[in-house]
Amino acid sequence: LVVSVARVDPEKRPFDAIEIVRKAHAKVPQLKFQWIGTGTLLEKARAYASDHPYITFTGFVDEMTKWRALTEAAAFIFTSEREGFGTTIAQALLAETPVITYDLPVHRSIFDDTIIYAPCFDIQAFSEQLLRVLLHPEPYRDMAKKGRNLVEEKYSTRAFGDRVETALYTMISAERHRPQYSSYRVVK
């Protein structure tokens, strides 16, 4: 099972995902693909994929169903062309599922070498990366485990809360110690 979790919107490039999976399916016929999420292109994507019964656009599902799919998946693919953070990548890593994305700088800045990159919008290269993960999963599972540690260490709600709190306290404390410039004498 290969999974993607994202809105079915143009910037997430769902049709790239269909093509990537279609190419990989030619080599691994037992492959199944689920795109979880809803969006403006949902019906169009369903129609486009209707010739390929191994591809499902599930629409919106509850958190439990999403988590189950992430844990069962052999790979998580993410074809988005722009991203603020990439929450679902982090969720896939928590499930220790190897992640393949386009090589966007934002992904590198957050997930570093714990996910697998394909050159931006190169469907052929992405599909080859997916095949590598499906056919030789071991090293990629280790990568995902490393990713899980990274997410737990840096992006858990506790770590996040600590960072925000510290930033707010620092802002307040910086103000307390800010010198009163107006009281200074200008020395020429």
Add this chain to the structure above:
Amino acid sequence: MVVSNTYQGRGIGRMLVEACVNYASMQGLSKITLEVYRENTRAIKLYRSAGFKIVESSPDTFRMSLNLERLGDERNLSRKRLRLLAVVNDPASGVYGCTKMFLTMCNILAERGHLVTVITRAGGLSGRSMKSKHYHEIPLEATGRTVWGGYIFLLKGLLRQLQSIQDHDIVITAGYEAFPSFFLGRLSHKKTVHLHYDVYPLSNFLKSRGLASKIITFLSWLSATLSLKNADLVLSISPYTSSLLVGGGWTKRPVVTIGEPIET
């Protein structure tokens, strides 16, 4: 660390030390070590007052060290309860992206005992997908999805902000609708924090269709830009976004990368 003779005695050294300590804490470091000449008694006094202790000495110098983990515990004991007012001006208040992250951040801070008030769309994200809501919510009725509906919603939000602002110390805004709330925060002499999720104003502008939509996109971009330039603190979603904000000259204010909270 050195302060020019002309500027000594004005608290600059203390500010530098505090900035170092805060930066190191935020990076998750556990200890800071420094070396200082024995005769530099003023500096030694400053470091001692910041909590540094002498751990080693040589004929010329002292080595001093500060345990940041212990300092963190002490700070937690004496920490002040923050009073935050968050304004979500987006009438759509979607389930995804910036709004979700913004409200989750508010919830985490409220769960930690801070007073957090959120002005947001009634029945929006917080009503549907937040498991347990710890912050206090001021709900605003939606005013339709037209451009004018959006403006009316914005004005309603600002009016509610004016009513609540005196009970809070910090105004947090987010996204491209931030500036009016930010501006009211500034007028009321509150600290202002801007949460920035992404930096795609140009592509949003190009993608928008029709003159009205282009004007809205432009105003949104202007709104975010003004907030970014003037906020007391900018919180950014990823190291990449931070580097764009700082490197691209979007802001000269302190930028802290906070990432996104993931339920583990």
